[in-house]
Amino acid sequence: MIAFWVLAPIMVAAALGVLFVRKAVHAALLLAVVMISLAVLYAVLEAPFLFAVQIIVYTGAIMMLFLFVLMLVGVDASDSVVETIRGQRVLAVVVGGTFALLLGLLLGQASLGAASGLGDANAGGNIEGLAQVLFSRYVLAFEATAALLITAALGAMVLAHRERLTPRESQADRARARVRAYGAEGAHLGPEPAPGVYARHNAVDTPALLPDGTPAASSVPGIIVARGTGRRAPAYRDVEDVVGTLAGPRADATEETHAEDTPPADGRGA
Amino acid sequence: MDDLTPFLVLSAILFSIGCVGVLVRRNAIVVFMCVELMLNASNLAFVVFAKQHGNLDGQVAAFFVMVVAAAEVVVGLAIIMTIFRSRRSASVDDASLLKL
Amino acid sequence: MNLSSQTLLLAAAEGHHEVPVVDPSAADGVFTLLGLVIGLPLLGAVVLLVGGRRTDRWGHLLGTATVAGSFVLAVLLFVALLGRGEGERQVTQHLWTWVDVGSYQVGMDLLYDPLSALFLLLITGVSTLIHVYSIGYMAHDERRRRFFGYLNLFVAAMLMLVLAADYLGVFLGWEGVGLASYLLIGFWQHKPSAAAAAKKAFVINRVGDIGMSLAIMLMFVTFGTTAFVGVSQAAGEAGEQTMTWIGLLLLLGACGKSAQVPLQAWLLDAMEGPTPVSALIHAATMVTAGVYLVTRSSFVFENAPVAQTAVVVVACVTLLWGAVIGCAKDDIKKVLAGSTMSQIGYMMLAAGLGPAGYAFAIFHLITHGFFKATMFLGAGSVMHGTNDDVDMRHYGALRTAMPVTFVTFAMGYLAIIGFPGFSGFWSKDKIIEAAIAENYVVGAAALVGAGVTAFYMTRLMLMTFFGEKRWEPDVHPHESPKVMTVPLVVLAALSVLGGVLLLGDWITDWLTPVVGPVEHHELAxxxxxxxxxxxxxxxxxxxxxxxxxxxxxxxxxxxxxxxFVTRAARADLYGDAINDGLVVAPGAALVRGLVVVDDRAVDGAVEGGSGGIAALASVLRRAQNGYVRTYALSVLLGAVIVVLAMVAVTW
Known part of the structure; x- marks a missing residue:
């Protein structure tokens, strides 16, 4: 009973957390807390097999699946807290509260009496006892779950499958298309420019600068632009400073150091 | 033996929280989590009843619920993925018309 | 046959009058040509109306030939019937089964008996003459072919009416003549008055037709059959009240078709049609269909004394009504139309008198067919010579300009007023005699009617053929062509000689198998x-x-x-005003009321209901917002209610 009184507040708090946290990942982690606590309660309630299954199947497999999908969908996306359906939140709380209240009333007016306990049923071991019930009285239902799982697996495959509607493009096709685009509208034929590599900055998320100092947008990978995580190119003024700094020594030693100084400047500018 | 009523009260509270969660959360994945919460709450009740009555039928029922929940989660998450793929959103409110 | 003679014997033995039942024998020999009598004009109508312009050149000749053919057949059949014994003069020909519904069967059966035979001769004979006349009268009308098509259609329908052996068959002809009458009254449809007159005739005839069809339905309900044979045999067994209703409904039908009060208003307007139409349809044949119906249904009326009295009352009112109108009109055709109403009133009177009058009704019908056709065609001839002027005040002194027309018209005139020796003298005299024997009031009405008839016909003669010339300046009256005068002469001769039918009581003996022997009431x-x-x-x-x-x-x-009397008579004794006041105005008011009820109550209920539902829907629509969470909320609400129920039950 101690385990219950320790775990019950934690579970209720975690469940309420699922309601209130804004990020889905946090909700998933809180749910995992509830499930593991539940597993412990199963152990308390003389159900060691379900204790294991709860941890392995629920916490291990199902919650992992949830997290997996969350990663696919985007971990960062957090819910807006603004309720769009008028009255939905109030009504939900009122009806849900009423529901809980009614269930509590039902339980309160029913006297369970002393529990029988599973001493006799678990005499030969809990797993053996379960197996006997499962493979005798519930064998048909058990077979049906096999069909259900296979159907679910097939269904998930069908749903997740994406049909290819056009033949796969070969490298030759792509090359041909690129040349055709060049001929039609003068599109850049070569590879995209590399991202910026500076003395101060050397990162894929920073655009390269063109000779006139403007950032070249095409030098940054599209996914970074889409995520909005790209950095801004160094300010124009900054470049001027760099050029000025570079030009200083160059003015002094125009004759002797010209050959040594220019290559790095050229390489950075491009 | 102990009185098992507190377990059932906990089950009822978790179930109700799951209900409210389904109603107020908009992210389809979180809604799904709330559904799982409700299933788990009912599982707790099953296990409690198994102990109360002294036979293993309740535990078998909880086992079946887990199996069904697993299957349901697989299909449900696949559906969420498909919807997300076509409309770049996991909000249940966005799918409010009978068309894409 | 056996039954018929037995019935007669029985009647003689019991010493009171019994109406002979219809019990014909199957057609054989020459009588198998019976269908052809109707078929020929029908064929003519179909060819002329379907053939279109291709038949324009010879259409009038074909139309006349078919009717003439029918006349020849009618004569042949008549001679054949004359050759038979008195008890064998009912012949029926079954052409095909028309209606076959369970136990109710209507054959396309024709009944040829002495009554039909006379009608056949009258219709085909007068029709032939009028067709010939129309060749000349309609010579300048470019739609002459269509006119002959309609005329043929009319003749076919009229023959159907008098030859049918079943009330349903009579009704078929009845509607057919109504249609033909409508088409012919409105033949000059470019005249709004003609179109309106055609519509009026059609609508008023519908009222009568409702009576006729109701009578047929009542017969079907009562007897399970509408054939003359079945009805006549069972007529005595049905209750008197039923028979009274059938009789009154048949009388309503007859009133519509024969322009009897209260359905008389259409006949005067019907004069808008071409004059041959007035002569053929609205004088000699169609308007007498009511008389035919009453005479043919003698087995009904003999069992319904109330209905018979109603016939007499209607007839008396009409014969005076028509005569008074005839006195005041200046339009020559309308005078003749009023006279037609009046004369048909005489026939109805005779028919209403029962066995004492049936034969004389038919006799007067035939003589009237002759002399009224003569006068109408004469009027047409006059109009032909005066640029279609119909106002008698613009005539005068035409006897020298149109000698043949004058003489023939005069024959008709002498016949209608009952100048001794002429046909009308014999027929009308017999009717008045029977009326006086029946009831002094009725007899007095008939007597006064005869006097008034003499007055207005003399007025017509004087204004048209005597006195000063009052012609329009550009009118140069001339005699009509031969093709018009020859039929006039023939009809005039028949008008004069029609009385020979009464020689040796031939016509009453001839009709005995149909209407029974004439009862002779002792006069004072x-x-x-x-x-x-x-x-x-x-x-x-x-x-x-x-x-x-x-x-x-x-x-x-x-x-x-x-x-005042003259004004009233000029206004058709306010027949139209009465119709307007009693039927049209209340009908229009009722319809207006119904429109209001429809607009307010019915539409209001419908629109209010739909509006309420729409309002309810617009409220409920909010529940259907498409958000799955809202639906989940309602599911939870349902679960709460279920738990609530559980709490309530277990408490």
């Missing part, structure tokens, strides 16, 4: 006294007319400062 005075009385009354009528019309200047415009 010798027959010769009645005849003299009638002649005297007629002479008075003529004298008054000569005094009032012949001796005075006739103004070219009708005087307006006239007595």
């Amino acid at each position: 005075v010798p027959v010769i006294v009645v005849t003299l009385l009638v002649t005297a009354v007629v002479a008075v009528g003529v004298g008054v007319a000569v005094l009032l019309v012949g001796r005075r200047e006739i103004p070219r415009e009708a005087p307006t400062d006239v007595s």
Whole structure:
């Protein structure tokens, strides 16, 4: 009973957390807390097999699946807290509260009496006892779950499958298309420019600068632009400073150091 | 033996929280989590009843619920993925018309 | 046959009058040609109306030939019927089964008996003459072919009416003549008055037709059959009340078709049609269909004394009504139309008198067919010579300009007023005699009617053929062509000689198998006294007319400062006003009321209901917002209610 009184507040708090946290990942982690606590309660309630299954199947497999999908969908996306359906939140709380209240009333007016306990049923071991019930009285239902799982697996495959509607493009096709685009509208034929590599900055998320100092947008990978995580190119003024700094020594030693100084400047500018 | 009523009260509270969660959360994945919460709450009740009555039928029922929940989660998450793929959103409110 | 003669024997044994039942034998020999009598004009109508312009050149000849063919057949059949014994003069020909519904069967059966035979001769004979006349009369009308098509259609329908052996068959012909009448009254449809007159005739006839169809339905309900054979055999067994209803409904039908009060208003307007149409349909044949119906249904009326009395009352009112209208009209055709109403009133009167009058009704019908056709065609001839002017005040002194027309018209005139020796004298005299024997009031009405008839016909003669010339300046009256005058001469001769049918009581004996022997009521005075009385009354009528019309200047415009009676008569005795006041205005008010009820109550209920539902839907629509969470909320609400129920149950 101690385990219950320790775990019950934690579970209720975690469940309420699922309601209130804004990020889905946090909700998933809180749910995992509830499930593991539940597993412990199963152990308390003389159900060691379900204790294991709860941890392995629920916490291990199902919650992992949830997290997996969350990663696919985007971990960062957090819910807006603004309720769009008028009255939905109030009504939900009122009806849900009423529901809980009614269930509590039902339980309160029913006297369970002393529990029988599973001493006799678990005499030969809990797993053996379960197996006997499962493979005798519930064998048909058990077979049906096999069909259900296979159907679910097939269904998930069908749903997740994406049909290819056009033949796969070969490298030759792509090359041909690129040349055709060049001929039609003068599109850049070569590879995209590399991202910026500076003395101060050397990162894929920073655009390269063109000779006139403007950032070249095409030098940054599209996914970074889409995520909005790209950095801004160094300010124009900054470049001027760099050029000025570079030009200083160059003015002094125009004759002797010209050959040594220019290559790095050229390489950075491009 | 102990009185098992507190377990059932906990089950009822978790179930109700799951209900409210389904109603107020908009992210389809979180809604799904709330559904799982409700299933788990009912599982707790099953296990409690198994102990109360002294036979293993309740535990078998909880086992079946887990199996069904697993299957349901697989299909449900696949559906969420498909919807997300076509409309770049996991909000249940966005799918409010009978068309894409 | 056996049954019929047995019934007659039985009747003789019991010493009271019994109406003979219809019990014909199957057609054989020449009688198998019966269907052809109808078929020929029908074929003509189909060819002319379907053939279109291709038949324009010879259409009128074909139309006349088919009717003439029918006439020849009618004569052949008549001769054949004459050759048979009195008990064998009912022949039926089954053409095909028309209606076959369970136990109710209607064959396309034709019944040829002495009554049909007379009608056949009258219809085909007068029709042939009028067809010939129309060739000349309609010569300048570019739609002459269509006119002959309609005429043929009419003749076919009329023959169907008088030959059918079943009330349903009669109804078929009844509607057919109604249609043909509508088409022919409105033949000059470019005239709004003609179109309106056609519509009026059609609508008023519908009222009568409702009575006719209701009568047929009642017969079907009562007897399970509508054939003459079945109805006549079972007529005595049905209750008197049922028979009274059938009789009254048949009378309503007859009133519509025969222009009897209260359905008389259409006949005067029907004169908008071409004159041959007025002569054929609205004088000689179709309007007598009512008389035919009453006579043919003698087995109904003999079992329904109330209905018979109603027939007599209607007839008396109509014969005076038509005569009074005839006195005031200046339009020559409308005078003749009023006279037609009046004369048909005589026939209905005779038919209403029962076995004492049936034969005389038919006799007068035939003589009237002759002399009225003569006068209508004569009027047409006059109009032909005066640029289609119908106002008698614009005639005068036409006897020299149109001698043949004058002489033939005069024959018709003498016949209708009952100048001794002429056909009308014999027929009308017999009717008045029977009426006086039946009831003095009725007899007096008939007697007065004879006097008034003499007055207005004399007025018509004087205004048209005597006195000063009052012609329009550009009118040069001339005699009509031969093709028109020859039928006039033939009809005039028949008008004069029609009385021979009564020689040796031939016509009453001839009709005995149909309507039974004539009952002779004992008169208080010798027959010769009645005849003299009638002649005297007629002479008075003529004298008054000569005094009032012949001796005075006739103004070219009708005087307006006239007595109330004249004004009323000019307005058709307010027949239209009565119809308007009693039927049209309340009907229109009722319809307006119904429109209001429909607009407010019915539409209001419907629109209010739909509006309420729409409002409810717009409220409920909010529940269907498409958000799955809202639906989940309602599911939870349901779960709460279920738990609530559990709490309530277990508490």
